Amino acid sequence: MSETKVFKGLNGLSKTVKLNNGYEMPTVGLGTYKSQAGEVEEAVKYAIGIGYRHVDCAWFYKNEREVGVGIKARLDEGVLKREDLFIVTKLWNNFHDKKSVVPKLRESLEFLQLEYIDLFLIHWPFGFKETADNLPTDGAASYSDVDYLETWEGMEECVNLELTKSIGVSNFNKEQIDRLVKNCTIKPVVNQIEVSLGIGVIPKSVTKTRILENFDIFDLELDSEDIAYLDSCNKNMRISPMSAYADHKYYPF
Ligand SMILES: NC(=O)c1ccc[n+]([C@@H]2O[C@H](COP(=O)([O-])OP(=O)(O)OC[C@H]3O[C@@H](n4cnc5c(N)ncnc54)[C@H](OP(=O)(O)O)[C@@H]3O)[C@@H](O)[C@H]2O)c1
Known part of the structure; x- marks a missing residue:
């Protein structure tokens, strides 16, 4: 298969799901x-080349x-337009202060060499002090008690400034989502x-x-045996529980 030829998915166009604001998100x-830095540029270029759009x-x-170099290489070929891609990035826990949100997205945009992204997520509901390590090991001394509702106001500003089309969260529990939905504008x-x-x-x-092979799934059908097998693999555990921060006020699990 040619690596430079860009086409739209293996079995037709990559499927999308419509988000609650009307934008379409490719499902894969x-x-x-x-x-790793030495590998991801080529991986991104290859993935977009075979039809990934997200x-x-x-x-x-x-x-x-x-990642940005890989994306730019594909866009520079002129076959794809920016609006054909769905690029997501996330705000890390050290930057939950409202005033930090827009500058951190601008930084990611500069790294990615993009004018806007499609979706910006709060990576985790709990925050760390801006001066702390990205994964601090000294417990509460490094925690920030900034409420994710305040962080969300910064996220909304990112939409208003057209730096992202959509905003969302990651690793939030149901209670946290309900509280956010009740108190947000976007x-x-x-x-x-x-x-x-x-x-x-x-x-x-x-x-x-x-x-x-991870993209060649659009005509994949799971029968009841497959689903039973997948269910039997369930270990009731998380790969990434971040349990070191279980005593944080906003820890979700
Ligand atoms: N929001 C969050 O907090 C959060 C947390 C975790 C992950 N994520 C996102 O979800 C993505 C996926 O999660 P993940 O990276 O933890 O794990 P994953 O996609 O479940 O697994 C990645 C590992 O599986 C291998 N692999 C991939 N496809 C395979 C295949 N077809 N057959 C055999 N092995 C295969 C990869 O190896 P090679 O690369 O060597 O091929 C890599 O070692 C992340 O990269 C990230 O973008 C988000």
């Missing part, structure tokens, strides 16, 4: 957590610059969480054969 995206990034992953469109089956998936891979 490329995850980039722990994708890339899931985060400031915390510390590879947005390389509603969240997504809660990105760990689940075995969901309305959208963002498998991470830097291996071309896997990037390809």
Whole structure:
């Protein structure tokens, strides 16, 4: 398969889901957590080349610059337009102060070499002090008690400034989402969480054969045996519980 030829999905156009604000989100995206700087640029280029239109990034992953190079390489070919892509990034826990939200998104945009993203998420409901480590180990001394409702006001400002089309959350529990929905002006469109089956998936891979097979799912049908097998794999555990922060006021689980 040619790596430079861009076409629209393996079995027709990549499926999308309509968000509550009318924008369409492609249901399969490329995850980039722990994708190494030397590999992710090529992975992103390859994924977009075979039809991926959604890339899931985060400031915390510390590879947005390389992701941005991969995206730009595809856009520069002139086959795809910016509006054909759905790019997501996330606000890390050290930057929950309202005044930090817009500057942090601007920083991610600069790394990604984009004028806007499609979806900006609050990565976790709990915050750390801006001066603390990104994953602090000294307990409450590094916690910030900024309420995620205040952070959300900064997120709304990002929409108003047209830096992102949509805003959402990640790792929020039901109570936190209900409270947010009751108190916001612009509603969240997504809660990105760990689940075995969901309305959208963002498998991470830097291996071309896997990037390809993870996208070749649009005519996949699960029968009851497959679903029973998947259910039997359930271990009732989270891969990423962030339990070191379980004593934080806004810890979700
Ligand atoms: N919001 C959040 O808090 C949060 C938390 C976790 C993850 N995420 C997002 O979700 C994405 C996916 O989660 P994840 O990165 O934890 O894990 P994942 O996608 O479940 O798994 C990634 C691992 O599986 C391997 N892999 C990928 N496709 C495969 C295939 N077809 N066959 C065999 N192995 C395969 C990858 O290896 P190679 O890369 O070596 O191919 C990598 O080691 C992340 O990258 C991130 O974008 C968000």
